[in-house]
Amino acid sequence: MAKTQPKLQDLVEIFIQSAVALDTTIKKNTQEHLKIGQNLSNITIKPDLTDVQINQQQYYEKINLQSQNYLQQINESSKYFEKVSQNFNTRNFRYLLILNLFFFLTSGTSIYIAIKKSIDKNKLLEIQKENEELKSKILNVSYFFTENPKSLKNYKKWRKKRRHK
Structure with missing residues (x-):
């Protein structure tokens, strides 16, 4: 079976029926919307502030x-x-x-x-310099005595004589 294509006249008729159905649906929705709006405007809200006042009073008592x-x-x-x-x-x-x-x-x-x-810094440097000079003299004397043991013996004898005087 071959499918037949709908005719243009059928399509236009379906379109017109859809447009009419859409128009009636829009009118119904508008009417419902207006009714809901009127009902909402008629609603009056009266808040119960007793709980708020009780909480406020308890808070004030607590702070006090x-x-x-x-x-x-x-x-x-x-x-x-x-x-x-x-x-x-x-x-x-x-x-x-x-x-x-x-x-x-x-x-x-x-x-x-x-x-x-x-001690002043300059004095410290002078003392350190003198100390180095004395150390070098001592090293020279000790080196001299190690090289000349006879002189060491003579020096020790001379020192003993000097102490006993």
């Missing part, structure tokens, strides 16, 4: 209780510091002041002595 606790702690700590400040009189303050002055003078004196006893 916390602030009273903090104030009580502050009062207790201020009483403690008041007792401490009453116990700390001017006599104790004088002792502390004298002790601090003593420590200050001691540290100042020790710093002064340390600075005064410190």
Whole structure:
């Protein structure tokens, strides 16, 4: 069986029927939309604020209780510091002041002595140079005595005589 193609007239008729059905559907939808809009505008919302007010009241009570606790702690700590400040009189303050002055003078004196006893860099270099020269002289003398053992014996005898005098 061969398929037959629909005629143009049939297609136009189907198209017109579809357009009419679409138009009626759009009109129905518009009417429903208007009804829903009217129903929504007629709805009045009355919120129940009692829960919010209860929560707010509980929150205020909680904050009030916390602030009273903090104030009580502050009062207790201020009483403690008041007792401490009453116990700390001017006599104790004088002792502390004298002790601090003593420590200050001691540290100042020790710093002064340390600075005064410190060696200048130039003096240090001179002392190091002299030390090197003396070491080289000692090495020369010890080398001389190792090369000349007779001179070493004569030197030891001369030294003993000098000590006994």
